[in-house]
Structure formats: structure tokens, C-alpha cells
Amino acid sequence: MYKILLKQDLVPNIHLFKIEAPAVAKKAQPGQFVVIRIDEKGERIPLTVADWDKAEGSVTVVCMEVGTTTRRLATLSTGDSIADFVGPLGIPTHIEKFGTVCCVAGGFAVAVVMPIARALREKGNKVISILGARNKDLLFWEDELRSVSDQLIITTDDGSYARKGLVTEPLKELVESGEKVDRVIAIGPSIMMKFCAKTTEPFGVKTIVSLNPIMVDGTGMCGCCRVSVGGATRFTCVDGPDFDGHQVDWDLLFARQRTYLEEEKRSLEQWQHQCGDYS
Ligand SMILES: Cc1cc2nc3c(=O)[nH]c(=O)nc-3n(C[C@H](O)[C@H](O)[C@H](O)COP(=O)(O)OP(=O)(O)OC[C@H]3O[C@@H](n4cnc5c(N)ncnc54)[C@H](O)[C@@H]3O)c2cc1C
Ligand code: FES
Numbered sequence: 462m463y464k465i466l467l468k469q470d471l472v473p474n475i476h477l478f479k480i481e482a483p484a485v486a487k488k489a490q491p492g493q494f495v496v497i498r499i500d501e502k503g504e505r506i507p508l509t510v511a512d513w514d515k516a517e518g519s520v521t522v523v524c525m526e527v528g529t530t531t532r533r534l535a536t537l538s539t540g541d542s543i544a545d546f547v548g549p550l551g552i553p554t555h556i557e558k559f560g561t562v563c564c565v566a567g568g569f570a571v572a573v574v575m576p577i578a579r580a581l582r583e584k585g586n587k588v589i590s591i592l593g594a595r596n597k598d599l600l601f602w603e604d605e606l607r608s609v610s611d612q613l614i615i616t617t618d619d620g621s622y623a624r625k626g627l628v629t630e631p632l633k634e635l636v637e638s639g640e641k642v643d644r645v646i647a648i649g650p651s652i653m654m655k656f657c658a659k660t661t662e663p664f665g666v667k668t669i670v671s672l673n674p675i676m677v678d679g680t681g682m683c684g685c686c687r688v689s690v691g692g693a694t695r696f697t698c699v700d701g702p703d704f705d706g707h708q709v710d711w712d713l714l715f716a717r718q719r720t721y722l723e724e725e726k727r728s729l730e731q732w733q734h735q736c737g738d739y740s
Contacts, residue, residue: 462542466519471601474526475569476535477511482546483518485510491576492554492671492703495522496679498545499533506530507676507698510549511572520546523572529728550679551702554669556580560643561587563635564610565628565657567649568594571602573671574648579609581646587611589642591631593649597622628653629660636664644669647706651714658706670706672697674717689713 467479485495494509512521526532537543554577562581566574571592582588590610594600595618607613614631615623624631628649636642645668647657654670661668674697677683681699688697689710695701 462544463546464542465537465539466517468537468539468541471523472599474535475523475599475601476526477521477523477572478534478537479519479521480543480546481518482520482548485520485546485548486513486515486518489513489520489549490553491556491580492573493549493551494679494702495520495546495548496550496676497522497534497543497547499530499537500544503533503544504530505545505677505679507550507673507679509573509671509702511575520548521572523569525569528725529732532729533732547679551698552700554580554646554671554703556584558585561589561641563589563591563632563642563645565591565632565645565647565649565653566593566606567628567647567653568599570649570671571606574646575602575605575609577646577648578606582609582611589635590614591616591628591635593617593628593653595619627656629656632657633660636661636666642666646670651711651718654706655709655711658709658711662707668706669703670709671702672704672709672714673702674714675720687717 464481465478466481469477471477489510494507496505496507498505508522511523524531526535564574564578578588588610589612590606591614593616616626616628645661647654648671658668674686676686679698681696686697688695690704691708
């Protein structure tokens, strides 16, 4: 069992879990993920490592509630345990001195971007971060991201905080501005990543996205996480999760993400019925 050393509610539907997992902490690198299972009957879900502490033997993940497993996880507290915490999985994000890198984070993905931005900065890159959320109440880790960025731009869809609009607007202005941007790393909801890639494509700025298809084993065996990149079939769990956003077949990704929508809906209704939660 893997003990929850700390559970913290970052915003109402996004939670931080610091898990005791020394073997994972020893090897974790930016951009990698773990596959967790709450108990032996639970579904496996992937979550990206947001932070790790080798000395303490802990790994931090940040989870947004969307369906049965993420909502079940949200009911756990500091001191509880989960059955499985497997990783680190996937290929780490490619970090080197590129020059100027723009890191775009949407929603919960600020937690995913944090270790990447930090590692890029440590390599001597100029890091310009763009952080977007639907509204002020869903924003977190603004100060943390600012501390690893040379510049931070914040957007909210509804204008309730900072600049009103989508992350693609300051991204477009940046690539149009004449400032040499050597790479963009965009992580968040698939639709956001698609439009970040579409924004940079005409300017020829390499844009890395972290894909989030359905996964089961996370080790290249089941084929669930199949995506098409540059016309070739790739398995996100072993060939990614980072890919060139200009090469991703986004329509295929969206279609495959919807495969089990009915089952996911039924599963959530069943769980809510069992625990009397009709929210
Ligand atoms: C490599 C990888 C890393 C990931 N890292 C993180 C992370 O660090 N933090 C985190 O919160 N999530 C992360 N995810 C997504 C997370 O794994 C899913 O949200 C989770 O599996 C959903 O399980 P569920 O049972 O709660 O919901 P399901 O019943 O599987 O899905 C419920 C509903 O949510 C939708 N949904 C599924 N996945 C997502 C998603 N990613 N975003 C928005 N809606 C979705 C489904 O289409 C469905 O409508 C990652 C996914 C991948 C592939
Ligand atoms: S999750 Fe099974 S092959 Fe990638």
C-alpha cells in the first residue's frame, strides 16, 4: 500500500496528493507519469508527476475530478493509502538549452508544467509561461510557476482575473512579436493543446504537447493509448506522452477519447448512487 502523506485541496475540484513512494521518487523526471489504482477492484488511471523528493521518498501528483476514479480519489485524506502507484512511466520531457521556451499550462496542467519549466530554467533557458484557467477560482500555483519563469502571463476565459481570453491569444502575440521563440511546450486539455499547436504551426515554432488518451497498463501492452503522429501509429505510454503537436492526428485522439463515454457515465452514476452523492 502507498500512504498519502499529504492531501491538499488546491481548488474545489483539483487536489494534491503527496504519496510515499521511494522507488518512484528516486527515478522520476519531468514529464513522466504514474499509473495508480485506489484498491484492488479499482480502475487504473495515469497521473503525471508534479514533484518528488528523493530524500523524503515522496512523489506529488495533482488530480482533477472528472469521473469515477478521480472523484473516488478525491474522497481520500492524509493518512489513507492506495493499492498501486506504478512508475515512473513514459519518456521524460526533452530538456536542453533551447534558448527561449514558452510553457503553456491549462487548468490542472500547471502542476505538470512546473517541473518542466524548472528544469528548462536550470538549463539556462529563458522561460515564458502562460497559465490559463476558466475562471479565477480554478487558478492555483501562480506564485510557484512565476518563481520558475522569466515572465508569466495569466488568462481567464471569463476575465475574472488577469487577462480575459484563451491562452492561445498571448501565445499568438508572442510568436508574432519578433521575439525568437525556440520551442513551445503546451500541456492541458486536448482541445487547448490542439489550438496551441495550430497557433504556432504557421510560424514554424516546434510545439511539444503531452497527450492524454485513455490508458490501461501504461507499459505498451494493451494498445488503448494508440495515437497517430506524423502518419505513424504510436503508443502514448511508451513512445510519449510528449509528441510534436504539429504532427498529431487530433481528430483521431478526440474520437478515441470518446470511446467509453456511455460506460464512464454509467460508472459515475452507479458510484454516486452507492455513496448517495448526486452532485
Ligand atoms: C499520461 C497521462 C497523464 C495524465 N496526468 C494527469 C494529471 O496529472 N492530473 C489529472 O488530473 N489528470 C491526468 N490525466 C488524465 C486522467 O488520467 C483522467 O482524468 C482519468 O483517467 C479519468 O478517470 P475517471 O475514472 O475519473 O474518469 P472517466 O470515467 O475515465 O472519464 C470521465 C469523463 O472525463 C473525461 N476525461 C477523461 N480524461 C480526461 C482528461 N484528461 N481531461 C478532461 N476530461 C477527461 C472523459 O472523456 C469522460 O467524459 C492524465 C492522462 C494521461 C494519459
Ligand atoms: S496504455 Fe496500454 S499500450 Fe499504452
